[in-house]
Amino acid sequence: MFYREAGQLKSSYAGDEAIFPIVQDRWAMAVLLLFVFGVLPFIGTEYFYQAILIPVMVYSVAAIGLNLLTGYCGQLSLGTGAFMAVGAVACFKLATAFPEMNLIIVFVLSGLVAAGTGLLFGIPSLRIKGFYLAVATLAAQFFLSWLFNKVTWFQNYAPSGTITMPPREVFGFVITGAHASAEARFVFCAIVVTILALAAKNIVRGPIGRSWMAIRDQDIAAELIGYRPFQTKLMAFSVSSFYVGFAGAMAFALWLGSVETAEAFDINQSFQILFMIIIGGLGSILGSFLGAAFIVLMPIILTNVFVGIFDMQAVTAKHIEFIVFGGLIIFFLIVEPQGMARLWQLTKEKLRSWPFPY
Amino acid sequence: MVLFAPILDMVDSPEFFIEVIIGGLVAGVMYSLVALGFVLIFKASSVFNFSQGVLALFAALTLVGLMDGTVPILLIDSGFPLPAWAAIIVTGLVMVGLAFLIERIVLRPLVNQDPIILFMSTIGLAFVLEGFGDILWGSEVKALDVGIPTGNFLIGEIQLQVFDMWAAGIAAFMVLVLAVFFQKTRLGRALRAVADDHQAALSVGIPLRNIWIVVWAVAGFVALVAGIMWGSSSGVQFSLSLIALKALPVLILGGFTSVPGAIVGGLIIGVGEKVAEVYWGPMVNGAIENWFAYVLALVFLLFRPQGLFGDKIIERV
Numbered sequence: 001m002f003y004r005e006a007g008q009l010k011s012s013y014a015g016d017e018a019i020f021p022i023v024q025d026r027w028a029m030a031v032l033l034l035f036v037f038g039v040l041p042f043i044g045t046e047y048f049y050q051a052i053l054i055p056v057m058v059y060s061v062a063a064i065g066l067n068l069l070t071g072y073c074g075q076l077s078l079g080t081g082a083f084m085a086v087g088a089v090a091c092f093k094l095a096t097a098f099p100e101m102n103l104i105i106v107f108v109l110s111g112l113v114a115a116g117t118g119l120l121f122g123i124p125s126l127r128i129k130g131f132y133l134a135v136a137t138l139a140a141q142f143f144l145s146w147l148f149n150k151v152t153w154f155q156n157y158a159p160s161g162t163i164t165m166p167p168r169e170v171f172g173f174v175i176t177g178a179h180a181s182a183e184a185r186f187v188f189c190a191i192v193v194t195i196l197a198l199a200a201k202n203i204v205r206g207p208i209g210r211s212w213m214a215i216r217d218q219d220i221a222a223e224l225i226g227y228r229p230f231q232t233k234l235m236a237f238s239v240s241s242f243y244v245g246f247a248g249a250m251a252f253a254l255w256l257g258s259v260e261t262a263e264a265f266d267i268n269q270s271f272q273i274l275f276m277i278i279i280g281g282l283g284s285i286l287g288s289f290l291g292a293a294f295i296v297l298m299p300i301i302l303t304n305v306f307v308g309i310f311d312m313q314a315v316t317a318k319h320i321e322f323i324v325f326g327g328l329i330i331f332f333l334i335v336e337p338q339g340m341a342r343l344w345q346l347t348k349e350k351l352r353s354w355p356f357p358y
Numbered sequence: 359m360v361l362f363a364p365i366l367d368m369v370d371s372p373e374f375f376i377e378v379i380i381g382g383l384v385a386g387v388m389y390s391l392v393a394l395g396f397v398l399i400f401k402a403s404s405v406f407n408f409s410q411g412v413l414a415l416f417a418a419l420t421l422v423g424l425m426d427g428t429v430p431i432l433l434i435d436s437g438f439p440l441p442a443w444a445a446i447i448v449t450g451l452v453m454v455g456l457a458f459l460i461e462r463i464v465l466r467p468l469v470n471q472d473p474i475i476l477f478m479s480t481i482g483l484a485f486v487l488e489g490f491g492d493i494l495w496g497s498e499v500k501a502l503d504v505g506i507p508t509g510n511f512l513i514g515e516i517q518l519q520v521f522d523m524w525a526a527g528i529a530a531f532m533v534l535v536l537a538v539f540f541q542k543t544r545l546g547r548a549l550r551a552v553a554d555d556h557q558a559a560l561s562v563g564i565p566l567r568n569i570w571i572v573v574w575a576v577a578g579f580v581a582l583v584a585g586i587m588w589g590s591s592s593g594v595q596f597s598l599s600l601i602a603l604k605a606l607p608v609l610i611l612g613g614f615t616s617v618p619g620a621i622v623g624g625l626i627i628g629v630g631e632k633v634a635e636v637y638w639g640p641m642v643n644g645a646i647e648n649w650f651a652y653v654l655a656l657v658f659l660l661f662r663p664q665g666l667f668g669d670k671i672i673e674r675v
Contacts, residue, residue, distance in 0.1 A: 076474060124656060128663045130473070131406050131614070135606045136659055139652035150643045267603070271481065278478050315497070319489040326485025329478065334467040337475045 003351040019201055036190050041183045049182035050255075055296045056289075057189040058251045063276040063288035064200050065243025070274075071283035072204055073236035074216030075125050076133055079140035080244055081269035085261045086114040086144060087245030088252035089154050092163040095176075095253070096156060103168045103176065107192070107249050114245020115238040117144075122237025126230055129219075141267055149262040164258040176253045185254045192250065196243065201285050203239065212236050213283075244273075279332050281341030290340040298325060364637035376516050378636050379629055384522040386628020387529045388591075391584035392605040393612065393620035394536070395577040400614050401553040402573040405465070406477045409484035411602020413578055416456075416491040418585030418594040421449045422502050423495040430494040442504040446582070453578030461571045488596070497596070502589035525587050532583055533621055536576075540617070545572060553615070607655035613665025622666060627651045 003024050010016040020026045044053065062084060069075050090110035094101065121140040125133050148154045155163050167177025174180045175188045203209050211232045214222035223229050252259055259265075272295055280291020302324055306317035336343055368375045395410040423430065427439035440448065464479050509520045540546040551559040552569050560566055585594075588601065608627050612619025631650040639646050664670055 124660055128659050131477070132610060132659060132663060135610050135652070136656045138603070138606060139649065139656040142649035142652050146645060146649050150645065275478070275481075278474070282474075316493065319492045319497070322485050322489025323493070326482040326487075326489065329482030329485070330464055333471075333475055333479045333482070334464075337468075337471050 003348070003354075005352070017205075019205075033194070037187065040190075041187050044183070044186070046182050049186045051300065052296065053186050054182070054189055054255045056293050057186070057193045058247050058255050059273065059276060059292035059296060060193055060289045061196055061250060062244050062247035062273050063280065063292045064197060064285060065240045065245075065247060066273050067277045067280075067282065067284070067288045068200060068204065068212070068243065069236050069240035071277055071281075071287075072209060072216060073212040073233065073240075074219075075122075075233060075236060076130060077137040077240075078134050078267070078270045078274070079121060079137035079144075080273045081265040081267060082141040082144040083114050083118055083241045083244040084248030084251060084269060085148055085265035086117045086241075087111060087248030088259060088265065089148055089163065089261055090114065090245065091249035091253055092156075092165065093154070095166055095168060099166070103170045103253075106168075107246060107253075110249040111242040111246035114248065115242040118241020118244070119234055119238045122234050122241075125233050125237065138267075141270060145262040145266060154261070162258055162260045163252070165253045168253075176257070178257065189250060189254055192246075196246065197285060197289075200243070204285070208235065208239075216283075275329065277339075279329065279339055281339030284339065284341035286344065287339050287341030290344070294340065298328070367637060373516055378632055380516070380518065380522070382629035382632030383625055384519075384525060384628070385632060386625035387526050388584070388588055388601065388624075389604055389608045389627055390621045390624025391529055391532075391580065391587060392601055393608040393624055394533070394617065395580040395584065396605055396609055397612075397614065397617055397620045398536075398577045398580065399573055402549050403465070403552075403570055404473060404476075405480065406473065406614075407577065408477060408480040408602065409487060410577065410581060410605065412484040412487045412491075413453075413456075413581035414585040414588065414602075415594070415596070416487050416585075417449055417453055417578065417582040418502060418589040419491045419495045419500075420452050421445050421504075421582070421586065422500045422589070422594050424448055425502075425504075426500075428495060433496045446504070446586075449582055450579060453582055454575040457574030457578050458571050460574055461567065465570060466567065499593045499595040500589075502586065502594050504586055504590060506590055521591065525591070528583065528587065529621075532580070533617065536580075536617060539576075549573060604651060607651040610655040610665055611658055613667045616665070616667035619665055619667035627654065630654055 003022075005022045005024075008021075008023060010021065015021065020029055040053065062080060065083075066077065066080050069077055087110045090113035091106055094106045094109055095103070098106075117140075121137060124136045128136060149161070152158075152161075155161055158164075165176045167174055167179060169175065170188065173184045173188075175184050204212070211222070211227045212235075214225070214227050215229060215232050215236075219229055222232075248265065251264075256264065276291035276295045277288060278291070279294055280289070281287025299321060302321045303317060306312045306320055307314060312320070332339075392410055392414060395413065396407055399405055399407040399410070424440045424445035425442060427436045428434070429436045460483065464483055465476075468476055468479055506524050507520050510517055511520065512518070538546075540550060548559070548564045548569055549572065551562070551564055552566060556566065559569075604627070605624075608620060608623040610623075611626055612621070612623025631647050631654075634650045635644070635647045658665075
């Protein structure tokens with residue numbers, strides 16, 4: 001009744017190619033953005049921002065990054081955590097080495113450093129595919145963790161081995177360091193996420209995205225019709241690593257503030273982000289958001305339920321959490337292997353004819 | 359120049375060098391045991407089974423629990439500790455039951471999905487088993503002693519551990535048993551047929567579902583042996599499941615579909631990383647054991663993507 005596209009005729013090419021071709025979608029998006037920027041910064045508590053909203057934002061960017069590579073270009077990677085670490089360390093080194101540099105530039109440069117690293121570790125993908133490639137990316141994961149741990153230059157020779165973000169301002173607001181307010185950090189995150197998500201959406205529906213999908217669907221066929229696998233795959237690796245590195249820089253500077261690189265961005269981080277895109281939906285930008293929100297919220301809800309309501313011991317709760325978490329993943333894969341983005345699409349299909357089926 | 363100095367060290371004290379190599383071989387045998395489980399399942403069902411390491415952990419936890427006579431979940435002493443041989447048999451049965459459940463609950467609904475979906479489901483399975491094992495038997499580090507002799511002896515100048523020899527012997531025996539099983543028995547032939555081509559196997563009347571249960575049960579049995587060996591040498595604890603990750607470069611080196619490949623790959627990785635750690639590690643602050651195997655595998659892949667013994671990759675449009 002409310003979600004009908006009857007009568008919404010597209011009279012121009014641009015109208016046909018719009019991201020949100022239906023009026024209701026545009027309104028929904030506008031309301032969502034208004035809510036994020038107009039309401040959320042004023043109603044939350046410190047915990048709400050720090051434990052839920054900011055992590056969701058950070059992981060959304062990381063998930064979009066991995067989704068570009070795995071969901072759109074079909075190259076499985078288990079090195080996501082390492083590329084986040086590259087972004088975080090680059091952010092730290094740049095911010096401490098050039099105190100006057102604008103934080104936005106620092107973030108972009110960190111992303112670019114990660115992109116360069118991604119390019120390097122993407123080279124094997126020309127020869128190897130699928131799970132072989134996934135294991136090859138594990139090399140990146142373990143080697144880079146080790147490097148950032150052992151070479152103290154990356155920590156500015158700090159004896160504790162942790163890196164801490166110095167306070168920085170953007171447009172007069174303090175957004176990093178110990179005194180940055182959670183609201184300011186959240187708004188900055190939200191702006192960045194909006195821009196990056198829009199950029200990603202436009203990349204994947206343009207010629208670059210089409211070349212990635214061609215490689216994903218059948219790489220030899222793609223090669224035969226004229227896509228260059230070398231450039232296309234490396235492009236996917238570098239763009240993906242840019243996003244992931246950016247997410248790492250955000251996680252370090254805006255969310256955690258101070259991290260031990262090797263521990264914060266370990267192999268589990270890589271798996272978590274892989275979970276996000278698979279549960280959210282491979283090859284879907286929306287899915288990256290849904291998956292990130294699901295994986296961040298899931299443990300918080302489970303802990304609260306088990307410890308809060310059933311009054312269990314924290315250790316037992318942790319174990320049950322493992323079981324429920326794993327079980328949910330299996331359940332989701334069985335019910336809808338295409339992820340939550342697909343569920344959302346089905347809902348929209350249903351909504352079109354709701355409540356009158358004919 | 360400084361990179362070559364360790365080679366002189368090797369030549370200078372050959373006894374020490376041989377000890378390092380033997381240490382590496384023993385570690386390699388352990389990796390091979392886990393990699394073997396991967397290969398079995400991958401061959402028969404093209405499922406990349408991430409939970410193999412956790413299977414080993416689960417088997418070891420169950421074994422220790424039975425031998426100590428712990429009551430599951432309550433974690434109190436039941437007063438009925440089982441002798442090692444009985445506990446091993448019961449654990450074997452548990453693993454078979456587990457294989458049955460896994461096939462029923464996880465794999466059957468996911469038939470015909472993409473390999474990545476099946477891979478993810480085994481990661482989910484790893485989580486479930488880990489939590490389940492900890493709840494059943496408790497999560498503290500346990501010692502496992504099934505009566506494998508320990509001690510050491512000397513051959514010339516070289517010191518050897520009795521336990522290591524046993525580990526190598528058991529691994530060799532298992533490979534032998536598996537080889538006979540795959541080549542000579544009716545069931546083994548069916549397994550190889552399924553590995554070659556699912557549909558062709560179905561069409562000549564091989565029941566695919568039962569085959570999968572068998573494969574997972576065999577992999578569970580391999581996991582049990584791996585769990586016993588690792589558990590006896592370094593205690594039954596969570597880090598046991600992490601060796602699964604080390605088995606991945608082993609697989610790459612040996613090829614995903616080759617049983618001898620898993621063994622040889624394991625030995626190469628084991629020796630390679632020990633030698634690198636002992637001789638070149640000190641130059642870069644050590645701990646290169648953590649990544650050496652992966653980088654070795656990565657470099658290797660660039661030259662031979664299908665692994666040492668893997669099937670030749672033929673691609674068709």
